[in-house]
Amino acid sequence: MKHMTKLLAIIFTITVLSACSDNDPDVINEEELITTLRVTLTPQVGGSAITLEYQDLDGDGPNEPVVSVSGDLRSNTVYDGSIEVLNETEDPAEDITAEIREEDEEHQFFFSLAPEIGSITYDDEDSNNNPIGLSFEMTTISPFATPVSGTLVITLRHEPNKTATGVQDGDITNAGGETDISATFTVTIDNPR
Amino acid sequence: MKNYIAVFFCLIVSYGFSQDCTYTLQGKIIDFHDGSIIEGATVYLKNTQKFTATNATGKFSFTNLCESSYVLVISHIGCKTMEREINLKTDFYGTFTLEHHSEELEEVTVVGKSTSKKSNSLAEARLSKKTLERYSSGSLGDALKEVSGVSSINTGNAIVKPMIHGLHSSRIVIVNNGVRLQDQEWGIEHAPNVDINSAESISVIKGAGALAYASDAVGGAIVLNAKKPVLVDSLYGKTLMGFQDNGRAYNISSSLTKNYANGWFFQTNGSYKRFGDYKAPDYYLTNTGSESYAFSLEGGFKSFERGWNIFVSSVHNEIGILRASHIGAIQDLVNAINAPEPLIQDEFSYQINFPKQEVNHLILKAQYYQRFESLGKLTVQYDFQENNRLEFDRRRGDNRFKPAVDLNLTTHSFTSDFLFDSNNDWKIKTGGLFRFQKNFPDPATEVRRLIPDYNKVEVGFYTTVKHQFSDNWSFDAGFRYDFAFNNVKKFYLTSRWETLGYDVLFPHLIIRDEGTQVLVNPKLTFHNVAFSAGAVHNLTDTEKILVNYTYAKRPPNISELFSDGLHHAAARIELGDLQFEPESSNRFSLSYQVQKNKFSLEADGYVNSINNYIFLMPTGAEQTIRGSFPVWNYRQVNAIFAGIDLSTEFLFSDNWKYTMRTSYIYGQDKKNNIPIIDMPPFQIRNSIGYTNKKWSNFSSTIESEWIGKQTRFPNFNFLQYIPELDREVLVDISTPPNAYHLVHLRNSINLNWFTKTNTKLSFNIQNIFNTSYRNYLNRLRYFANEVGRTFQIQLKITY
Numbered sequence: 004m005k006h007m008t009k010l011l012a013i014i015f016t017i018t019v020l021s022a023c024s025d026n027d028p029d030v031i032n033e034e035e036l037i038t039t040l041r042v043t044l045t046p047q048v049g050g051s052a053i054t055l056e057y058q059d060l061d062g063d064g065p066n067e068p069v070v071s072v073s074g075d076l077r078s079n080t081v082y083d084g085s086i087e088v089l090n091e092t093e094d095p096a097e098d099i100t101a102e103i104r105e106e107d108e109e110h111q112f113f114f115s116l117a118p119e120i121g122s123i124t125y126d127d128e129d130s131n132n133n134p135i136g137l138s139f140e141m142t143t144i145s146p147f148a149t150p151v152s153g154t155l156v157i158t159l160r161h162e163p164n165k166t167a168t169g170v171q172d173g174d175i176t177n178a179g180g181e182t183d184i185s186a187t188f189t190v191t192i193d194n195p196r
Numbered sequence: 197m198k199n200y201i202a203v204f205f206c207l208i209v210s211y212g213f214s215q216d217c218t219y220t221l222q223g224k225i226i227d228f229h230d231g232s233i234i235e236g237a238t239v240y241l242k243n244t245q246k247f248t249a250t251n252a253t254g255k256f257s258f259t260n261l262c263e264s265s266y267v268l269v270i271s272h273i274g275c276k277t278m279e280r281e282i283n284l285k286t287d288f289y290g291t292f293t294l295e296h297h298s299e300e301l302e303e304v305t306v307v308g309k310s311t312s313k314k315s316n317s318l319a320e321a322r323l324s325k326k327t328l329e330r331y332s333s334g335s336l337g338d339a340l341k342e343v344s345g346v347s348s349i350n351t352g353n354a355i356v357k358p359m360i361h362g363l364h365s366s367r368i369v370i371v372n373n374g375v376r377l378q379d380q381e382w383g384i385e386h387a388p389n390v391d392i393n394s395a396e397s398i399s400v401i402k403g404a405g406a407l408a409y410a411s412d413a414v415g416g417a418i419v420l421n422a423k424k425p426v427l428v429d430s431l432y433g434k435t436l437m438g439f440q441d442n443g444r445a446y447n448i449s450s451s452l453t454k455n456y457a458n459g460w461f462f463q464t465n466g467s468y469k470r471f472g473d474y475k476a477p478d479y480y481l482t483n484t485g486s487e488s489y490a491f492s493l494e495g496g497f498k499s500f501e502r503g504w505n506i507f508v509s510s511v512h513n514e515i516g517i518l519r520a521s522h523i524g525a526i527q528d529l530v531n532a533i534n535a536p537e538p539l540i541q542d543e544f545s546y547q548i549n550f551p552k553q554e555v556n557h558l559i560l561k562a563q564y565y566q567r568f569e570s571l572g573k574l575t576v577q578y579d580f581q582e583n584n585r586l587e588f589d590r591r592r593g594d595n596r597f598k599p600a601v602d603l604n605l606t607t608h609s610f611t612s613d614f615l616f617d618s619n620n621d622w623k624i625k626t627g628g629l630f631r632f633q634k635n636f637p638d639p640a641t642e643v644r645r646l647i648p649d650y651n652k653v654e655v656g657f658y659t660t661v662k663h664q665f666s667d668n669w670s671f672d673a674g675f676r677y678d679f680a681f682n683n684v685k686k687f688y689l690t691s692r693w694e695t696l697g698y699d700v701l702f703p704h705l706i707i708r709d710e711g712t713q714v715l716v717n718p719k720l721t722f723h724n725v726a727f728s729a730g731a732v733h734n735l736t737d738t739e740k741i742l743v744n745y746t747y748a749k750r751p752p753n754i755s756e757l758f759s760d761g762l763h764h765a766a767a768r769i770e771l772g773d774l775q776f777e778p779e780s781s782n783r784f785s786l787s788y789q790v791q792k793n794k795f796s797l798e799a800d801g802y803v804n805s806i807n808n809y810i811f812l813m814p815t816g817a818e819q820t821i822r823g824s825f826p827v828w829n830y831r832q833v834n835a836i837f838a839g840i841d842l843s844t845e846f847l848f849s850d851n852w853k854y855t856m857r858t859s860y861i862y863g864q865d866k867k868n869n870i871p872i873i874d875m876p877p878f879q880i881r882n883s884i885g886y887t888n889k890k891w892s893n894f895s896s897t898i899e900s901e902w903i904g905k906q907t908r909f910p911n912f913n914f915l916q917y918i919p920e921l922d923r924e925v926l927v928d929i930s931t932p933p934n935a936y937h938l939v940h941l942r943n944s945i946n947l948n949w950f951t952k953t954n955t956k957l958s959f960n961i962q963n964i965f966n967t968s969y970r971n972y973l974n975r976l977r978y979f980a981n982e983v984g985r986t987f988q989i990q991l992k993i994t995y
Contacts, residue, residue: 028637030710034593035643061692062821064689064691065695158920185920186821
């Protein structure tokens with residue numbers, strides 16, 4: 004019993020010590036976190052660009068991503084598309100686009116645009132002459148009536164199989180790999196003819 | 197927990213009848229500690245010229261004996277030569293247990309004639325050295341499947357976690373040479389860090405009643421027993437070498453033991469295993485290679501009155517994770533489930549690429565015991581463990597070669613117990629525990645911590661009593677109390693903290709606000725009480741019944757409390773709950789055992805009612821930039837588990853043997869009235885073996901393994917909108933794979949190449965028919981088939 008009392012005394016000492024002697028852990032702000040996908044569509048004929056943004060500042064946290072589309076598309080127009088990928092939890096925001104460009108063989112964007120809006124083709128290549136998708140061309144159609152709305156889904160795959168059937172043409176079906184971004188925008192064609 | 201020190205002595209349990217000089221005297225010699233067969237023991241009939249030695253099945257035989265009284269002299273390496281008188285009146289058969297020393301009697305509770313057990317009234321199984329040698333290249337989880345009622349939950353082929361009666365991970369305690377393993381055991385993809393080559397035998401205790409080990413092992417205990425030193429001048433060793441075609445794997449394991457008659461002893465063990473990519477029948481399982489090495493050293497001094505020993509063990513495992521199983525979002529999982537073959541396949545390679553795990557586990561132990569005259573024995577022990585777990589993921593940029601998980605778990609344990617054994621009918625053991633544990637997740641990973649920083653203090657004490665009431669009745673009871681204090685510091689995403697409602701429930705826990713994240717400091721205290729009571733009744737000399745009731749509690753583990761994010765491999769968000777209560781288990785078990793010369797049978801039935809059973813279930817979905825993920829919350833419900841294990845062995849003749857093992861388990865969530873997930877399906881293993889000692893101990897066994905389809909499963913399938921497809925898809929994560937039947941062949945033969953060494957050659961074929969199948973209890977079953985046909989060859993040399 005005497006031993007037990009001693010033991011308990013030691014235990015409580017250690018408990019108390021362990022409870023207060025520790026330094027607090029440092030916060031980790033994940034560098035690799037992707038919070039934002041920003042797509043800029045610039046009409047080749049000139050005019051103001053349209054920005055599509057998909058922003059999820061809490062990463063895998065519960066908050067829903069915020070989607071914004073700065074304006075409507077014009078019909079029968081060719082747009083130069085460019086993509087920026089950011090980590091906006093850092094200050095200043097970290098540009099992940101550069102990283103993707105450096106490791107372009109391991110990344111590919113896939114575009115799924117509603118046919119009632121138009122079509123998209125790749126406008127860039129990695130060192131193996133496979134598409135990346137950081138630059139692309141989007142061609143809108145001439146709808147029977149405006150406005151018309153449809154979805155644009157942009158997916159970024161890390162380590163896809165770029166040589167699988169259809170992948171070079173932008174078909175995601177056989178791409179495999181790991182999804183880093185999956186963003187859905189609703190776009191509208193509405194302009195005076 | 198003092199079973200690593202011991203000595204041999206011999207004990208005889210037998211009886212006989214009468215006739216002329218035509219009688220035979222036969223027997224079998226087994227190890228008292230683990231019931232394993234003792235080969236090569238010398239048996240001598242005193243005052244005759246008759247000598248013999250036991251064969252590979254531990255048997256010996258004398259023929260043409262007269263009706264007389266004989267003195268049987270049994271000796272074996274390291275055993276004090278023992279004499280026994282047998283009054284021969286008829287053909288005689290007896291089982292003889294070799295034992296180290298009388299000291300051993302108090303270390304294990306002896307029940308019946310031939311088994312030494314860690315518990316009294318609980319069903320218990322033991323894997324002998326011989327069985328373990330067969331699994332020399334495998335893992336603990338693989339070997340334990342030899343025990344009916346034990347299955348495993350796997351992540352691929354190399355990460356195999358034992359499961360007892362449907363319970364695994366934190367619900368099972370693993371004790372390695374007297375040290376309770378502390379190795380982040382809560383995780384399904386965290387295999388126990390032990391080297392089975394260092395174990396002399398393994399005991400599996402089904403149920404929580406082994407209170408000397410823990411109070412929280414509601415599933416049971418797995419005890420790896422170390423080799424016991426013997427007080428005889430001796431030096432011996434063993435080397436096992438193996439090769440298998442599937443995975444082009446090779447392994448070597450070697451051990452050396454040196455004992456001195458004056459009490460000093462020294463033993464060492466080392467092993468190395470290397471696997472390349474496994475192959476399923478139709479394709480390579482890319483990135484399933486692994487590399488392991490382990491080393492252990494034990495030395496000390498022992499005598500009857502006192503002794504000490506020091507034990508050091510280091511285990512390193514590097515395990516590749518199936519490349520195709522690495523996914524980022526739910527659409528990737530859908531693709532994988534729908535693909536008939538893994539989406540990433542490559543040629544064979546030994547290379548272990550990302551994703552992979554690298555785990556190092558170190559144990560240091562020092563133990564001392566002192567015996568007090570007419571009172572008992574005191575044992576004190578200190579052990580230190582360090583577990584470092586690195587998990588590497590497919591990452592981008594500068595972080596490419598950094599681990600995504602880096603956990604460092606250090607544990608100091610002081611244990612002490614006193615055994616009162618001066619009264620033969622009453623054995624009382626009482627002991628205490630003090631443990632300090634610290635987990636440090638290294639922030640250098642630059643990934644939010646999976647498991648938070650914490651310090652944990654545990655204090656416990658227990659008493660177990662065993663009473664031999666009469667020849668046919670023995671009773672046991674135990675009580676244990678454990679106190680645990682956890683001081684946790686964790687960062688939550690502010691958005692998560694608020695969504696979980698913790699900002700209202702626990703605003704006082706916040707010690708720092710970083711804007712998007714908050715640092716919280718929960719201090720959690722758990723009181724754990726467990727008790728157990730049981731009885732063993734010998735119905736006849738060959739039959740007995742075991743009855744046991746155990747109440748045990750398990751505090752929620754660190755991941756059940758603190759999980760708060762995306763589990764990449766499962767493509768789901770997993771959320772713990774700070775408010776969890778401990779699980780409490782009421783378990784009743786009944787066993788019936790028959791042990792005859794040619795026939796043995798064991799049937800174990802149990803009902804385990806667990807209140808506040810913690811498990812993961814889907815509760816909704818969340819949208820992130822990666823896409824939508826299902827959210828799985830840890831939940832507590834009242835659950836019931838019931839089942840039966842059956843194993844039997846029948847000897848047709850000296851040469852032919854039939855064995856059968858089967859088990860069935862029923863698990864039900866009583867609140868939602870649905871089956872519990874991940875319950876092993878009905879299974880049956882039959883084998884027929886032929887052994888002929890005249891043909892250099894040739895032995896051949898064919899085994900059939902039939903695993904049914906689990907029909908009782910909770911339907912957690914869900915509909916998921918996949919934007920790329922622009923439609924909803926049913927994500928079938930619940931439906932178990934079909935039943936499968938596998939056939940295996942095992943052969944072995946002794947090669948008497950050298951006079952002073954024994955050489956044994958084994959040749960095995962696993963999955964002879966190259967059957968393609970998937971295993972319900974493999975978490976990578978969505979991605980690939982299991983391993984196909986495997987040829988194995990193994991050479992064992994003892995010297």
